[in-house]
């Protein structure tokens with residue numbers, strides 16, 4: 427595929443790898459924030475191409491993984507009501523709640539469906555006027571415009587039986603939370619390229635300055651990732667800490683402005699609890715007041731749900747880069763993709779699932 | 790979750806001004822993608838899409854230049870390797 431294959435060229439990967447080895451003179455800890463990048467790193471075994479001085483730690487950039495247990499339990503309760511069709515992206519259906527996941531609700535007779543786009547969920551609502559169609563809207567800034575558009579379209583088309591359960595999370599506040607933690611050991615960041623296609627990268631400039639860390643906006647292919655690492659290492663070695671854009675073929679400084687306007691119109695910024703991490707101020711999107719009629723959180727009043735996490739799962743530490751999935755005593759034993767204890771084992775972009783899958787193939 | 794892939798616009802349907810849709814080819818697989826926020830995107834352009842939505846247009850000139858920069862990097866390394874051997 428054009429604009430994909432070129433960035434998977436092994437020869438190029440080797441060359442950039444050589445360049446990194448030449449530049450590096452001391453140990454550095456770099457976090458890739460995005461789960462898509464974690465997946466690529468494991469899939470292409472990119473750590474093999476890095477000198478031993480570079481440690482990569484995997485960030486919380488998998489929206490499926492960080493959606494709070496309370497919200498999953500809420501989605502499960504809504505899906506269990508008899509006049510509801512619950513829809514979401516595939517991975518969301520397998521994330522374990524306190525007692526079960528959405529697929530189990532389906533097995534018990536609930537109407538739970540996987541969709542490719544929230545616009546498909548509106549179609550479902552139009553085809554099933556006697557049902558309440560709910561879209562479990564997860565995602566970062568990359569996915570938020572699609573979910574926002576679905577609400578605007580539902581309003582425009584007069585589809586009143588459609589709503590979304592918003593569990594949106596935002597990347598810059600998470601980076602700030604990680605950096606401001608007293609035991610953070612992260613010295614440089616690869617920022618999530620596709621989040622920045624929408625949001626641009628101005629928000630990262632004050633973060634790089636305040637915490638004195640290089641932040642490099644990076645793509646998803648092996649060549650992109652190694653190039654992002656090279657740029658980060660060069661800055662670290664030179665004592666610099668600025669925002670750089672490795673992924674300039676799709677990311678501009680200002681991002682996609684019409685999409686940002688839509689987000690501002692449809693959502694409001696709220697504090698959000700991240701699974702395994704806890705509350706992060708101003709790190710989520712909820713629907714704005716004027717779209718309250720499409721807000722599943724308001725339509726289905728379920729009271730307060732309190733859900734304690736599994737005591738075995740150390741996902742919080744994995745998601746903040748304190749520990750690797752293989753440090754978890756349950757990894758590959760009580761916890762596997764067939765029987766996940768925590769969300770990072772569900773999504774293919776969760777660090778635990780990526781380790782499980784690609785380590786197994788290699789061993 | 791944030792995976793978005795480049796595809797080439799085959800045709801654009803302008804019939805609904807609120808929901809501009811395009812047929813986009815991803816390595817031969819055709820999908821309907823909303824291009825509402827990319828008013829300047831047209832047939833033959835490459836876009837990067839996610840969850841049924843075009844996120845941004847791919848800057849082909851930029852892609853070409855950065856790949857060329859890699860080639861340069863390759864060349865200089867090749868030369869170095871050669872001089873290592875000599």
Ligand code: SF4
Nearest residue numbers: 739741754761768778
């Ligand atoms: S391996 Fe399973 S139990 Fe351990 S941190 Fe990952 S998801 Fe949680």
